[in-house]
Amino acid sequence: MTAPLLRPKRKNPVLRTRLPTLPPAIRSRVALGLTAAAARGSFELQVCRDCATVQYPPREACCACLSDRLDWRVQNGAGELISETLLRHSQELFFRERVPWRLGMVRLDCGPTVIAYLHGDCPAAPARMRIRACLDRAGQAVLVALPEKETPNMADDRQLREMTCDPKFRKVLVTDGKTAAGQAVVEAVAAAGADLIWVGHAEPWKKLPGFDRLKAIPQVALLPLDVTNSRSVKEIAGEIGGRVDILINTADHHRNFGIASRHGVETARAEMETNYLALLRLAQEFAPAMRARGADGQSSAVAWVNLLSIFALSNFPPHGTYSASKAAALSLAQCLRAEMRASGVRVVNVFPGPIDDEWNQQLLPPKLAPAALAAAIVKALQDGIEDVYPGDVAQEWLARWRDNPKALERELAAGAG
Amino acid sequence: MAVAVPVTVPYARYSIRGAHWFLARVLAELLQRSGLTKDKIEGLCVSSFTLAPDTAVGLTQHLGFTLRWLDHIPMGGASGVVALRRAARAVQCGDADIVACIAGDTNHTDSFRLNTATFSQFARDAVYPYGSGGPNASFAFLTAHYMRSYGAEAEDFGKLCVAQRANALKFPYALMKKALTLAEYLSARPIADPLRLFDCVMPCAGAEGFLVLRRERAEELDLAYARVLATIERHNAFPDDPVQYRGGWVLDCDELYRQAGIPPGDIDFVEAYDDYPVITMMQLEDLGFCRKGEGPDFVRRHSFTVDGSFPLNTSGGQLSVGQAGAAGGFLGLVEAIRQVTGQALGGAVADARIGMASGFGMINYDRGLCSGAAILARS
Ligand SMILES: [Zn+2]
Numbered sequence: 131m132t133a134p135l136l137r138p139k140r141k142n143p144v145l146r147t148r149l150p151t152l153p154p155a156i157r158s159r160v161a162l163g164l165t166a167a168a169a170r171g172s173f174e175l176q177v178c179r180d181c182a183t184v185q186y187p188p189r190e191a192c193c194a195c196l197s198d199r200l201d202w203r204v205q206n207g208a209g210e211l212i213s214e215t216l217l218r219h220s221q222e223l224f225f226r227e228r229v230p231w232r233l234g235m236v237r238l239d240c241g242p243t244v245i246a247y248l249h250g251d252c253p254a255a256p257a258r259m260r261i262r263a264c265l266d267r268a269g270q271a272v273l274v275a276l277p278e279k280e281t282p283n284m285a286d287d288r289q290l291r292e293m294t295c296d297p298k299f300r301k302v303l304v305t306d307g308k309t310a311a312g313q314a315v316v317e318a319v320a321a322a323g324a325d326l327i328w329v330g331h332a333e334p335w336k337k338l339p340g341f342d343r344l345k346a347i348p349q350v351a352l353l354p355l356d357v358t359n360s361r362s363v364k365e366i367a368g369e370i371g372g373r374v375d376i377l378i379n380t381a382d383h384h385r386n387f388g389i390a391s392r393h394g395v396e397t398a399r400a401e402m403e404t405n406y407l408a409l410l411r412l413a414q415e416f417a418p419a420m421r422a423r424g425a426d427g428q429s430s431a432v433a434w435v436n437l438l439s440i441f442a443l444s445n446f447p448p449h450g451t452y453s454a455s456k457a458a459a460l461s462l463a464q465c466l467r468a469e470m471r472a473s474g475v476r477v478v479n480v481f482p483g484p485i486d487d488e489w490n491q492q493l494l495p496p497k498l499a500p501a502a503l504a505a506a507i508v509k510a511l512q513d514g515i516e517d518v519y520p521g522d523v524a525q526e527w528l529a530r531w532r533d534n535p536k537a538l539e540r541e542l543a544a545g546a547g
Numbered sequence: 548m549a550v551a552v553p554v555t556v557p558y559a560r561y562s563i564r565g566a567h568w569f570l571a572r573v574l575a576e577l578l579q580r581s582g583l584t585k586d587k588i589e590g591l592c593v594s595s596f597t598l599a600p601d602t603a604v605g606l607t608q609h610l611g612f613t614l615r616w617l618d619h620i621p622m623g624g625a626s627g628v629v630a631l632r633r634a635a636r637a638v639q640c641g642d643a644d645i646v647a648c649i650a651g652d653t654n655h656t657d658s659f660r661l662n663t664a665t666f667s668q669f670a671r672d673a674v675y676p677y678g679s680g681g682p683n684a685s686f687a688f689l690t691a692h693y694m695r696s697y698g699a700e701a702e703d704f705g706k707l708c709v710a711q712r713a714n715a716l717k718f719p720y721a722l723m724k725k726a727l728t729l730a731e732y733l734s735a736r737p738i739a740d741p742l743r744l745f746d747c748v749m750p751c752a753g754a755e756g757f758l759v760l761r762r763e764r765a766e767e768l769d770l771a772y773a774r775v776l777a778t779i780e781r782h783n784a785f786p787d788d789p790v791q792y793r794g795g796w797v798l799d800c801d802e803l804y805r806q807a808g809i810p811p812g813d814i815d816f817v818e819a820y821d822d823y824p825v826i827t828m829m830q831l832e833d834l835g836f837c838r839k840g841e842g843p844d845f846v847r848r849h850s851f852t853v854d855g856s857f858p859l860n861t862s863g864g865q866l867s868v869g870q871a872g873a874a875g876g877f878l879g880l881v882e883a884i885r886q887v888t889g890q891a892l893g894g895a896v897a898d899a900r901i902g903m904a905s906g907f908g909m910i911n912y913d914r915g916l917c918s919g920a921a922i923l924a925r926s
Contacts, residue, residue, distance in 0.1 A: 154664060154676045161672035187673035187912060193786075212790050213695075215680075215687035216740040221660040222679035231678040235688045235913065237789040243913055245677050245688075255695065272676055 132250050135286040137299050137325070138428045150424030150473045151224040155268035161188045163202045168263035168271035171515040174202040175240070186242040207261035209238035211275060214248055214255055224267070227425075231289060234275045236261055246273035247289050251281040264293040264514045267424075267474035269467075285512055294514040295433035295476055298323035300375035305330040305357055305412065310487050310500040311437065312380035313340045318504035319378070320347045322512070325429070328370055330355030330381075332362075357381045357408035367415035372423070377416055378435040378507065381408050384489040388450025398451040405455035406462065409436065413466050424473030433511055434470065435478045436463045440524045442481060443531045444538050448492075448545075467516075478510055483523025496522050548635045549765040550923065551758050551772035552581050553884035555892075557720045558753035558869045562653050566597040567609050569651035569754035569871075574610060577647050577756050581770060590616035590643030592634050594626035594650035594873035596662055616643040623908030624820045625780065626650055626876035627755075628919030632778045634759035644764065651754025652872025659750045662872075669912035680739055683747055685910045686823040687739035692790045693825050694741060699843040701741065704824040705732040707859070708745045708866055710851035711821065715863020717853070718893030722751055722869040745866070748822050753871030755881045762926070771888040773923040776901070777806030780919035791914035794826075794907060796833035799920075804835065807922040809901065811835040814922070816858035816886060816896045818879030820907040821866050826915070827859070830905050834920060853894030861886060862893055880904040880921060887925045900925045 157165065167174035177184050178192035179199035191198050213235040220226050234248035236259050246261055252275055259275040266272045274290065285296055297319045304319070306312045307329035316329055327349045331341070334354045344350050353370070356362040357379075383404035385397045416434075423431040441453035442460040460479065467477035484490040486497035498521035506520030519528045530538045556572045570593065578585065591614050593603035601609065603619035616637050620626045627650065634646035652658075663681035665671060678684060693699055709729050715721035727745060735744035758770075765772040779802055781795025796803075804810060811834070819830040828842035836857075837845040849857040862868055862882040865875045883904040885891050896902075905920035 154671075154679060156664075157672050157676075158668050187669045213688040213692040215684055215691060215742075216737075217678040217680040217684050217687070218736075218740075219683065219738045220679045221663055221681055225678050225680075229678075231680075233677055233680075233684060233688075235692075235790055243789050245674055245684075245913060247677060255691070266676065268676075270676065 132283040152268040165271040169516040173263040176200040177203040184240040209236045211255040246275040295511040301326045302376045306381040314500035314504035332356040363411045371419040401455040406458040421473035480518045548775040549762045549772035551770040553881040556754040562752035573754040573756040590646035592618040592630040592648040596872045597652045624876040625906035625908040625917035627880035628906040646759045649756035650873040650877040654752040683739045690825040697840040707824040715867030718862040723867040748865045748870035751869035755874040755877035773887045776922040778921045795918035818904040821864040
């Protein structure tokens with residue numbers, strides 16, 4: 131059974147920080163279908179629309195009937211471990227630094243045989259397994275064989291932790307603790323075992339609701355961080371930037387209305403300041419140090435989380451300028467993801483539907499409770515997911531957008547939010 | 548049909564030369580030993596992993612051959628047998644009078660990693676990202692499964708490796724020059740459980756080749772030749788087996804002996820494809836020397852040395868000579884030609900009349916896809 135992870139010893143500041151290396155990242159285009167699903171936390175394989183054959187590795191045509199009508203469909207991953215090895219020698223630096231690796235060959239009940247990482251708690255072959263698709267440090271999908279039933283300390287498995295961004299024993303910066311969502315995130319990462327949680331607080335002289343509860347959490351340290359102020363961001367980055375393992379940007383400026391109902395650009399500018407330019411400021415000041423610490427031992431820098439909105443995918447006219455600022459932030463987050471890639475630090479984008487707060491007062495339920503949003507963020511970190519769509523509204527919008535983005539645009543224009 | 552002039556260009560662990568150099572050396576020696584001039588080689592069949600960006604076509608201009616028949620066989624460990632089959636058909640049909648079959652690769656310090664990383668689309672998408680262990684990891688799976696299914700023990704695989712090393716000590720080109728004991732085999736460094744160091748071949752540079760021609764032509768040229776009694780090949784056999792425990796030989800074994808007109812018991816020695824000993828054991832089963840699952844027992848009953856019972860991999864095989872890329876798919880066939888034509892460089896099998904060489908290649912994803920075998924006889 132996996133031994134529980136122990137709190138890491140204090141780092142010797144004289145020792146050189148190991149530079150990040152990555153597992154092989156090259157995939158054929160057709161294989162990226164597996165990555166696209168894993169980014170959402172889903173395990174999907176190609177299924178032939180004409181003969182229903184499930185196949186793996188990914189192909190350009192059905193290996194049974196040669197049809198090219200192949201759909202990526204969710205699989206339950208159930209299968210049997212038929213062979214395993216403990217790999218002690220590798221051709222690539224990333225693995226050489228981490229051998230031995232436990233690998234298994236699993237025959238899925240749906241047909242194909244897969245090669246997968248084998249969790250330390252899996253029994254010897256033959257044994258029942260379940261396969262999950264995870265993103266590895268290179269950001270590409272890999273398959274992981276897990277024991278059929280949960281085991282104690284399962285997330286602490288050495289190999290699994292190389293794929294995930296578990297907050298346990300890590301230092302987390304939550305950039306804005308003022309909002310309901312920000313406060314819920316702080317509580318959730320504390321409950322998940324974060325070692326230290328810095329919480330940004332733009333106006334430290336104000337006594338805000340909820341701050342007494344945050345202060346009562348032993349790991350929490352309040353910081354005077356104003357993400358709309360470049361100097362403030364620079365100062366705080368200089369103070370703690372070299373120690374942040376997970377950055378969760380919860381800063382959010384949200385006003386209603388689109389173009390016609392509000393005169394001038396002041397509201398839109400304020401939204402861009404907090405929702406877009408703040409991300410740019412944070413990225414410029416915090417990302418370099420996090421990139422350098424992508425392989426810094428057990429508690430390395432692992433993740434950067436952006437709280438976006440499902441409105442980033444397609445403009446929601448009643449919240450039109452807000453949607454635009456979140457679309458800008460999404461685009462910048464893709465740039466940040468690309469720039470973080472070589473370090474193995476994962477950029478996680480969170481696309482909630484309307485959160486149950488004052489600015490969504492006029493929207494009908496279902497609305498996402500801040501605690502549910504926070505739980506989804508922590509789970510995404512623990513599961514190693516890259517794109518998170520928490521709640522029923524986000525899931526429905528995502529399904530409509532993936533099915534036909536133009537249709538969604540028309541529906542939203544007609545007020546069918 | 549005849550095969551003649553078995554050539555091995557001495558192997559080296561690493562080389563600063565390109566694959567073209569090794570292929571040139573093997574052609575030069577084929578010409579020199581046969582007394583032929585370049586224009587008499589009408590057909591060429593090439594196998595190499597490190598010839599890129601060239602193919603066999605580029606090689607014709609690089610080495611100045613004008614040909615009327617040309618083939619390029621990218622089938623790794625099955626290349627030798629398949630090259631022989633293709634060349635024999637070409638000669639039979641009059642497409643070429645004499646075909647040179649050659650295979651060779653160079654090995655730089657990073658060649659093996661690069662070749663493994665980009666070996667195939669499936670390997671790149673679904674194997675290499677998982678620990679980048681290359682063929683070691685794939686064969687570890689097959690070996691672990693085979694051991695569990697049929698009761699093979701580490702000592703059984705060790706026995707094959709130790710016997711091959713004994714054969715290799717007599718073979719001048721073997722890279723492994725030290726005797727190997729079973730105790731040393733068992734205590735060697737683990738590579739990918741259950742595989743240990745001496746279960747794995749050493750990648751190296753080198754080349755192999757031979758000529759294919761009609762028997763009358765070989766006699767005219769006064770070349771010692773072997774008769775080709777039978778050949779088989781098969782690709783992607785048993786795709787529904789969850790894990791590989793048998794090769795394509797199973798489908799073609801009866802046909803092989805039917806063509807040759809002999810039973811398995813008439814074979815005097817076998818050159819099995821041996822990139823890992825589990826594959827040797829599968830070939831003993833799948834090529835009719837024992838039944839499926841009896842491989843371990845068969846190994847316990849024979850000695851496998853050149854002078855012992857059931858001579859196997861008489862030059863030491865790839866496990867002791869080295870694996871020079873695609874030349875590894877020629878090594879056994881070239882050694883078989885030497886044995887039946889009385890030209891052994893190392894230990895000679897006493898009264899070797901009929902020999903078998905088999906090939907196995909291309910771990911495209913989770914299993915070897917190509918299999919082949921040939922039976923040769925003394926002329
Ligand atoms: Zn089909």
